Amino acid sequence: VQLQASGGGLVQTGDSLRLSCTASRFTGHFAGLGWFRQIPGKDRTFVAAISWSGSSKYYEDSVKSRFTISKDIGKNMIYLQMDNLKPEDTAVYYCAANFGAGADWYRSGFDYWGQGTQVTVSS
Numbered sequence: 001v002q003l004q005a006s007g008g009g010l011v012q013t014g015d016s017l018r019l020s021c022t023a024s025r026f027t028g029h030f031a032g033l034g035w036f037r038q039i040p041g042k043d044r045t046f047v048a049a050i051s052w053s054g055s056s057k058y059y060e061d062s063v064k065s066r067f068t069i070s071k072d073i074g075k076n077m078i079y080l081q082m083d084n085l086k087p088e089d090t091a092v093y094y095c096a097a098n099f100g101a102g103a104d105w106y107r108s109g110f111d112y113w114g115q116g117t118q119v120t121v122s123s
Contacts, residue, residue, distance in 0.1 A: 001026045003114030005095045010120045011085055019080040021095030021114060030097045031105035032056075033078045035069065037091035038116070044094065049106035050078060058106050063089075085121045092116035 007019040023033065034049030048069040049058045057069050068081040078095065094117075096110035 001112040005114045005117045008117030008119045016083045021078050023076045031100045035080045036094045039091050087121050087123045
């Protein structure tokens with residue numbers, strides 16, 4: 001499984017960015033795909049996830065009103081639309097794939113990870 005993330009950059013407080021992640025080299029389908037972020041010296045944390053069908057979406061509380069995860073099934077891509085960005089959103093963002101099962105699949109460990117894309121929000 002290969003996951004390729006893109007779309008990061010340097011923006012100002014209040015700006016928007018859209019991250020993209022393309023999944024390739026896999027058979028079947030995932031339980032879902034997700035976005036995580038990591039600040040230097042800190043653990044990687046969950047941001048958002050979306051089921052394979054795109055019908056279920058999950059968010060970390062601090063981004064719930066500002067970020068939107070979506071999926072383009074035909075292109076095996078997911079997106080993270082990030083609006084009203086804040087300096088505390090600065091991090092390396094990773095996309096990941098989960099082959100788990102059950103309603104709480106997004107709470108379990110993700111199986112494959114892409115390379116990160118840096119998001120920097122200046123104040």
